[in-house]
Amino acid sequence: MRRGVAWVLAAAVIGLGMVGTATPASAHNVLIDSSPENGAEIDTAPDRIDLVFDQIVQPGFNTVTVTGPDQNRWEETSEATVDGETVSTTVHPLGPAGEYTVGFRVLSADGHTVRGSTTFTLTEAGDGDVPPQPADDEASADGSADEASTEEGMPVWPWIAGAAVLLAVGVTVGIRFGGGDTSKG
Template sequence: MIRGTTRWGRRFALVATLLMVTLGAAAGPAAAHSAVVSSDPADGATVEVGPQRATITFNEPLQPNFPAMTVVGPDGNLWSKGEPIVDGRTLSVAVGELGPAGRYRMAYRVTSADGHVVDGERGFTLSRAGNGTPGPAANAQGGNGGSGDGIPVWVYIVGAIVLFGGGLAFALFGSNLGKGKNQR
Protein backbone atom coordinates (compact mmCIF):
# COMPACT_ATOMS: atom_id res chain seq x y z
CA MET A 1 0.00 0.00 0.00
CA ILE A 2 1.22 3.48 -0.83
CA ARG A 3 1.72 5.76 2.18
CA GLY A 4 -0.75 8.55 2.56
CA THR A 5 -3.30 6.85 0.31
CA THR A 6 -6.73 6.89 1.82
CA ARG A 7 -9.62 4.61 1.12
CA TRP A 8 -11.29 7.47 -0.78
CA GLY A 9 -8.15 8.01 -2.86
CA ARG A 10 -8.10 4.34 -3.89
CA ARG A 11 -11.79 4.46 -4.71
CA PHE A 12 -11.31 7.57 -6.80
CA ALA A 13 -8.46 5.91 -8.70
CA LEU A 14 -10.62 2.84 -9.34
CA VAL A 15 -13.55 4.93 -10.59
CA ALA A 16 -11.29 7.04 -12.83
CA THR A 17 -9.76 3.89 -14.31
CA LEU A 18 -13.20 2.40 -14.94
CA LEU A 19 -14.29 5.60 -16.65
CA MET A 20 -11.26 5.68 -18.95
CA VAL A 21 -11.65 2.01 -19.91
CA THR A 22 -15.39 2.40 -20.55
CA LEU A 23 -15.04 5.52 -22.67
CA GLY A 24 -12.13 4.01 -24.60
CA ALA A 25 -14.17 0.90 -25.38
CA ALA A 26 -17.14 3.00 -26.46
CA ALA A 27 -15.11 5.30 -28.72
CA GLY A 28 -13.10 2.55 -30.44
CA PRO A 29 -15.85 0.90 -32.52
CA ALA A 30 -17.46 4.20 -33.43
CA ALA A 31 -14.27 5.49 -35.06
CA ALA A 32 -13.46 2.40 -37.14
CA HIS A 33 -16.12 2.52 -39.87
CA SER A 34 -15.32 2.32 -43.56
CA ALA A 35 -15.20 5.63 -45.42
CA VAL A 36 -15.72 6.44 -49.10
CA VAL A 37 -12.54 7.51 -50.90
CA SER A 38 -13.89 7.80 -54.46
CA SER A 39 -16.70 6.93 -56.84
CA ASP A 40 -17.26 6.50 -60.56
CA PRO A 41 -18.82 8.75 -61.65
CA ALA A 42 -17.17 11.09 -59.16
CA ASP A 43 -19.41 12.78 -56.61
CA GLY A 44 -20.72 16.02 -58.14
CA ALA A 45 -19.37 15.23 -61.63
CA THR A 46 -21.23 16.07 -64.84
CA VAL A 47 -21.17 13.38 -67.53
CA GLU A 48 -22.61 13.21 -71.04
CA VAL A 49 -23.05 9.42 -70.99
CA GLY A 50 -23.72 7.27 -67.95
CA PRO A 51 -21.33 4.52 -66.84
CA GLN A 52 -21.86 0.78 -67.48
CA ARG A 53 -21.35 0.27 -63.71
CA ALA A 54 -21.64 2.74 -60.87
CA THR A 55 -18.75 2.16 -58.43
CA ILE A 56 -17.92 3.36 -54.93
CA THR A 57 -14.48 2.68 -53.43
CA PHE A 58 -13.83 2.62 -49.65
CA ASN A 59 -10.70 2.97 -47.53
CA GLU A 60 -10.76 -0.68 -46.37
CA PRO A 61 -12.11 -4.03 -47.56
CA LEU A 62 -15.85 -4.53 -47.05
CA GLN A 63 -17.75 -7.55 -45.82
CA PRO A 64 -19.86 -9.04 -48.64
CA ASN A 65 -22.90 -9.35 -46.33
CA PHE A 66 -26.08 -7.65 -47.55
CA PRO A 67 -24.72 -4.82 -49.70
CA ALA A 68 -27.19 -2.37 -51.19
CA MET A 69 -26.64 0.13 -53.97
CA THR A 70 -29.13 1.87 -56.21
CA VAL A 71 -28.91 4.54 -58.88
CA VAL A 72 -32.01 6.73 -58.86
CA GLY A 73 -32.65 9.27 -61.60
CA PRO A 74 -34.19 12.73 -61.53
CA ASP A 75 -37.50 11.07 -62.42
CA GLY A 76 -37.48 9.06 -59.15
CA ASN A 77 -37.00 5.73 -60.96
CA LEU A 78 -34.31 3.11 -60.51
CA TRP A 79 -31.68 3.08 -63.24
CA SER A 80 -29.45 0.44 -61.63
CA LYS A 81 -29.84 -3.11 -62.90
CA GLY A 82 -29.30 -6.28 -60.88
CA GLU A 83 -27.65 -6.85 -57.54
CA PRO A 84 -24.70 -4.88 -56.16
CA ILE A 85 -21.31 -6.61 -55.95
CA VAL A 86 -18.64 -6.21 -53.26
CA ASP A 87 -15.09 -6.82 -54.45
CA GLY A 88 -12.55 -6.00 -51.75
CA ARG A 89 -12.81 -2.23 -51.14
CA THR A 90 -15.24 -1.67 -54.04
CA LEU A 91 -19.04 -1.73 -54.25
CA SER A 92 -20.62 -1.58 -57.70
CA VAL A 93 -23.90 -2.13 -59.52
CA ALA A 94 -24.70 -2.42 -63.23
CA VAL A 95 -26.37 0.61 -64.82
CA GLY A 96 -28.29 0.48 -68.08
CA GLU A 97 -28.41 3.35 -70.52
CA LEU A 98 -29.65 6.36 -68.60
CA GLY A 99 -32.71 8.44 -69.47
CA PRO A 100 -33.55 12.00 -68.54
CA ALA A 101 -30.88 14.63 -68.06
CA GLY A 102 -30.45 15.77 -64.46
CA ARG A 103 -29.06 14.62 -61.13
CA TYR A 104 -28.67 10.88 -60.44
CA ARG A 105 -28.19 9.64 -56.87
CA MET A 106 -26.06 6.60 -55.98
CA ALA A 107 -27.29 5.43 -52.57
CA TYR A 108 -25.33 2.70 -50.79
CA ARG A 109 -25.27 0.56 -47.65
CA VAL A 110 -22.35 -1.76 -46.84
CA THR A 111 -20.94 -3.65 -43.88
CA SER A 112 -17.55 -2.36 -42.68
CA ALA A 113 -14.68 -4.69 -41.88
CA ASP A 114 -15.54 -4.10 -38.18
CA GLY A 115 -19.13 -5.30 -38.74
CA HIS A 116 -20.89 -1.92 -38.57
CA VAL A 117 -23.27 -0.78 -41.28
CA VAL A 118 -22.26 2.33 -43.22
CA ASP A 119 -24.55 4.11 -45.63
CA GLY A 120 -24.66 7.28 -47.63
CA GLU A 121 -25.16 8.83 -51.01
CA ARG A 122 -23.08 10.17 -53.89
CA GLY A 123 -24.40 11.93 -56.96
CA PHE A 124 -23.63 12.96 -60.51
CA THR A 125 -25.39 14.94 -63.23
CA LEU A 126 -26.23 13.62 -66.69
CA SER A 127 -25.96 16.58 -69.09
CA ARG A 128 -27.41 14.89 -72.18
CA ALA A 129 -30.58 12.77 -72.05
CA GLY A 130 -30.26 9.12 -73.04
CA ASN A 131 -32.73 6.61 -74.46
CA GLY A 132 -32.71 4.13 -71.58
CA THR A 133 -35.77 2.51 -70.05
CA PRO A 134 -36.23 3.11 -66.32
CA GLY A 135 -36.91 0.51 -63.69
CA PRO A 136 -39.66 0.86 -61.11
CA ALA A 137 -40.09 3.86 -58.85
CA ALA A 138 -37.35 3.89 -56.20
CA ASN A 139 -39.72 3.74 -53.23
CA ALA A 140 -41.37 0.61 -54.67
CA GLN A 141 -38.05 -1.18 -54.04
CA GLY A 142 -38.03 -0.32 -50.32
CA GLY A 143 -36.19 2.98 -50.42
CA ASN A 144 -32.99 4.31 -51.84
CA GLY A 145 -30.50 2.14 -49.99
CA GLY A 146 -29.49 4.29 -47.04
CA SER A 147 -31.42 4.49 -43.81
CA GLY A 148 -28.75 4.08 -41.13
CA ASP A 149 -29.12 0.60 -39.64
CA GLY A 150 -25.85 0.91 -37.67
CA ILE A 151 -25.71 1.48 -33.93
CA PRO A 152 -25.76 5.22 -33.25
CA VAL A 153 -22.93 6.71 -31.19
CA TRP A 154 -25.32 7.98 -28.49
CA VAL A 155 -26.00 4.35 -27.46
CA TYR A 156 -22.31 3.95 -26.57
CA ILE A 157 -22.31 7.23 -24.66
CA VAL A 158 -25.39 6.28 -22.60
CA GLY A 159 -23.85 2.86 -21.89
CA ALA A 160 -20.64 4.48 -20.72
CA ILE A 161 -22.54 6.82 -18.39
CA VAL A 162 -24.55 3.93 -16.91
CA LEU A 163 -21.42 1.85 -16.38
CA PHE A 164 -19.59 4.79 -14.85
CA GLY A 165 -22.51 5.56 -12.53
CA GLY A 166 -22.73 1.93 -11.42
CA GLY A 167 -18.99 1.75 -10.79
CA LEU A 168 -19.05 5.01 -8.86
CA ALA A 169 -21.98 3.87 -6.70
CA PHE A 170 -20.27 0.57 -5.96
CA ALA A 171 -16.95 2.23 -5.15
CA LEU A 172 -18.52 4.81 -2.86
CA PHE A 173 -21.25 2.81 -1.17
CA GLY A 174 -20.63 -0.87 -1.91
CA SER A 175 -18.21 -1.56 0.93
CA ASN A 176 -20.38 0.35 3.42
CA LEU A 177 -23.51 -1.70 2.72
CA GLY A 178 -22.29 -4.81 4.50
CA LYS A 179 -20.88 -2.93 7.54
CA GLY A 180 -24.25 -1.81 8.85
CA LYS A 181 -25.51 -5.37 9.35
CA ASN A 182 -22.40 -6.65 11.09
CA GLN A 183 -22.10 -3.78 13.57
CA ARG A 184 -25.46 -4.31 15.31
Protein backbone atom coordinates in the same frame (compact mmCIF):
# COMPACT_ATOMS: atom_id res chain seq x y z
CA MET B 1 -10.09 7.65 7.47
CA ARG B 2 -7.45 9.15 5.20
CA ARG B 3 -7.05 5.84 3.41
CA GLY B 4 -10.81 5.74 2.74
CA VAL B 5 -10.75 9.24 1.31
CA ALA B 6 -7.82 8.28 -0.94
CA TRP B 7 -9.75 5.29 -2.26
CA VAL B 8 -12.80 7.41 -2.96
CA LEU B 9 -10.74 10.05 -4.75
CA ALA B 10 -8.88 7.43 -6.80
CA ALA B 11 -12.14 5.76 -7.82
CA ALA B 12 -13.65 9.13 -8.76
CA VAL B 13 -10.65 10.07 -10.90
CA ILE B 14 -10.66 6.69 -12.67
CA GLY B 15 -14.43 6.85 -13.26
CA LEU B 16 -14.32 10.38 -14.64
CA GLY B 17 -11.34 9.46 -16.82
CA MET B 18 -13.29 6.56 -18.33
CA VAL B 19 -16.33 8.73 -19.03
CA GLY B 20 -14.18 11.49 -20.53
CA THR B 21 -12.44 9.16 -22.96
CA ALA B 22 -15.49 7.13 -24.03
CA THR B 23 -16.14 7.50 -27.75
CA PRO B 24 -18.42 5.65 -30.16
CA ALA B 25 -16.98 2.79 -32.15
CA SER B 26 -15.69 3.95 -35.51
CA ALA B 27 -14.83 0.75 -37.32
CA HIS B 28 -17.55 1.08 -39.96
CA ASN B 29 -16.60 1.30 -43.61
CA VAL B 30 -16.37 4.79 -45.06
CA LEU B 31 -16.90 5.67 -48.71
CA ILE B 32 -13.63 7.16 -49.97
CA ASP B 33 -14.15 7.31 -53.74
CA SER B 34 -16.76 6.75 -56.43
CA SER B 35 -17.00 6.58 -60.18
CA PRO B 36 -18.51 8.87 -61.27
CA GLU B 37 -17.09 11.06 -58.51
CA ASN B 38 -19.49 12.56 -55.99
CA GLY B 39 -20.86 15.83 -57.40
CA ALA B 40 -19.32 15.31 -60.86
CA GLU B 41 -20.86 16.84 -63.95
CA ILE B 42 -20.51 14.45 -66.88
CA ASP B 43 -21.76 14.58 -70.46
CA THR B 44 -21.54 10.85 -71.19
CA ALA B 45 -23.64 8.45 -69.11
CA PRO B 46 -21.71 5.74 -67.26
CA ASP B 47 -22.63 2.11 -67.79
CA ARG B 48 -21.30 1.13 -64.38
CA ILE B 49 -21.13 2.68 -60.91
CA ASP B 50 -18.15 1.90 -58.64
CA LEU B 51 -18.03 2.75 -54.94
CA VAL B 52 -14.70 2.39 -53.11
CA PHE B 53 -14.59 2.02 -49.32
CA ASP B 54 -11.72 2.28 -46.84
CA GLN B 55 -12.08 -1.37 -45.76
CA ILE B 56 -13.14 -4.66 -47.33
CA VAL B 57 -16.90 -4.94 -47.79
CA GLN B 58 -18.44 -8.24 -46.74
CA PRO B 59 -20.30 -10.04 -49.52
CA GLY B 60 -24.07 -10.42 -49.30
CA PHE B 61 -26.89 -7.96 -48.62
CA ASN B 62 -25.16 -5.11 -50.49
CA THR B 63 -27.34 -2.92 -52.67
CA VAL B 64 -26.75 0.05 -54.96
CA THR B 65 -29.55 2.07 -56.54
CA VAL B 66 -29.38 4.80 -59.16
CA THR B 67 -32.30 7.23 -59.10
CA GLY B 68 -32.63 9.76 -61.89
CA PRO B 69 -34.02 13.29 -61.96
CA ASP B 70 -37.28 11.73 -63.15
CA GLN B 71 -37.38 9.63 -59.89
CA ASN B 72 -37.03 6.43 -61.92
CA ARG B 73 -34.48 3.79 -60.97
CA TRP B 74 -31.75 3.12 -63.54
CA GLU B 75 -29.62 0.31 -62.04
CA GLU B 76 -29.81 -3.04 -63.84
CA THR B 77 -30.02 -4.88 -60.52
CA SER B 78 -29.79 -3.59 -56.99
CA GLU B 79 -27.64 -6.61 -56.04
CA ALA B 80 -24.17 -5.15 -56.08
CA THR B 81 -20.93 -6.90 -56.99
CA VAL B 82 -18.23 -6.85 -54.29
CA ASP B 83 -14.51 -7.02 -55.03
CA GLY B 84 -12.56 -6.26 -51.84
CA GLU B 85 -13.17 -2.60 -51.03
CA THR B 86 -15.09 -1.91 -54.26
CA VAL B 87 -18.84 -2.31 -54.68
CA SER B 88 -20.21 -2.02 -58.23
CA THR B 89 -23.41 -2.16 -60.20
CA THR B 90 -24.25 -1.79 -63.86
CA VAL B 91 -26.82 0.72 -65.07
CA HIS B 92 -29.26 0.84 -67.97
CA PRO B 93 -28.51 3.47 -70.60
CA LEU B 94 -29.49 6.71 -68.87
CA GLY B 95 -32.17 9.01 -70.21
CA PRO B 96 -32.88 12.51 -68.97
CA ALA B 97 -30.23 15.08 -68.17
CA GLY B 98 -30.07 16.12 -64.53
CA GLU B 99 -28.90 14.92 -61.14
CA TYR B 100 -28.69 11.19 -60.43
CA THR B 101 -28.45 9.86 -56.88
CA VAL B 102 -26.46 6.70 -56.19
CA GLY B 103 -27.75 5.20 -52.96
CA PHE B 104 -25.91 2.36 -51.26
CA ARG B 105 -26.29 -0.06 -48.38
CA VAL B 106 -23.27 -2.28 -47.71
CA LEU B 107 -22.24 -4.78 -45.07
CA SER B 108 -19.29 -3.19 -43.28
CA ALA B 109 -16.13 -5.06 -42.32
CA ASP B 110 -17.33 -5.03 -38.69
CA GLY B 111 -20.71 -6.54 -39.63
CA HIS B 112 -22.80 -3.36 -39.40
CA THR B 113 -24.84 -1.93 -42.25
CA VAL B 114 -23.51 1.30 -43.73
CA ARG B 115 -25.75 3.51 -45.84
CA GLY B 116 -25.23 6.66 -47.80
CA SER B 117 -25.40 8.26 -51.20
CA THR B 118 -23.46 10.19 -53.81
CA THR B 119 -24.66 12.23 -56.76
CA PHE B 120 -23.57 13.07 -60.27
CA THR B 121 -25.15 15.28 -62.91
CA LEU B 122 -25.65 14.15 -66.48
CA THR B 123 -25.34 17.36 -68.49
CA GLU B 124 -26.56 15.92 -71.82
CA ALA B 125 -29.57 13.63 -72.06
CA GLY B 126 -28.87 10.03 -72.94
CA ASP B 127 -30.89 7.93 -75.34
CA GLY B 128 -32.02 5.38 -72.75
CA ASP B 129 -35.66 4.54 -72.17
CA VAL B 130 -37.05 4.19 -68.66
CA PRO B 131 -36.25 0.63 -67.56
CA PRO B 132 -38.72 -1.63 -65.74
CA GLN B 133 -39.10 -0.32 -62.20
CA PRO B 134 -38.71 -2.43 -59.03
CA ALA B 135 -41.75 -3.30 -56.93
CA ASP B 136 -42.81 -0.64 -54.42
CA ASP B 137 -42.16 -2.94 -51.45
CA GLU B 138 -38.42 -3.22 -52.16
CA ALA B 139 -36.29 -1.23 -49.74
CA SER B 140 -34.22 1.57 -51.18
CA ALA B 141 -30.44 1.31 -50.92
CA ASP B 142 -30.17 4.50 -48.90
CA GLY B 143 -31.77 2.57 -46.04
CA SER B 144 -34.98 4.54 -45.63
CA ALA B 145 -36.93 1.32 -45.04
CA ASP B 146 -34.44 -0.09 -42.52
CA GLU B 147 -34.41 2.25 -39.54
CA ALA B 148 -33.25 -0.48 -37.14
CA SER B 149 -29.69 -0.38 -38.43
CA THR B 150 -27.34 2.39 -37.38
CA GLU B 151 -24.24 3.97 -38.80
CA GLU B 152 -23.11 5.45 -35.55
CA GLY B 153 -21.62 2.44 -33.76
CA MET B 154 -21.80 1.75 -30.05
CA PRO B 155 -23.63 4.36 -27.98
CA VAL B 156 -21.85 6.17 -25.14
CA TRP B 157 -24.36 5.25 -22.43
CA PRO B 158 -22.85 1.78 -21.65
CA TRP B 159 -19.52 3.50 -20.92
CA ILE B 160 -21.20 6.00 -18.61
CA ALA B 161 -23.13 3.22 -16.81
CA GLY B 162 -19.91 1.21 -16.42
CA ALA B 163 -18.08 4.21 -15.01
CA ALA B 164 -20.90 4.86 -12.55
CA VAL B 165 -20.80 1.24 -11.37
CA LEU B 166 -17.02 1.38 -10.93
CA LEU B 167 -17.33 4.64 -9.03
CA ALA B 168 -19.96 3.14 -6.72
CA VAL B 169 -17.79 0.07 -6.11
CA GLY B 170 -14.80 2.29 -5.39
CA VAL B 171 -16.73 4.40 -2.90
CA THR B 172 -18.13 1.31 -1.20
CA VAL B 173 -14.69 -0.31 -0.92
CA GLY B 174 -13.19 2.94 0.33
CA ILE B 175 -15.78 3.40 3.03
CA ARG B 176 -15.88 -0.24 4.06
CA PHE B 177 -12.17 -0.98 4.24
CA GLY B 178 -10.60 2.43 4.54
CA GLY B 179 -12.22 3.23 7.87
CA GLY B 180 -9.85 2.88 10.76
CA ASP B 181 -9.86 4.79 13.99
CA THR B 182 -11.30 8.24 13.40
CA SER B 183 -10.91 9.36 17.04
CA LYS B 184 -7.19 10.07 16.52
CA GLY B 185 -7.41 13.28 14.63
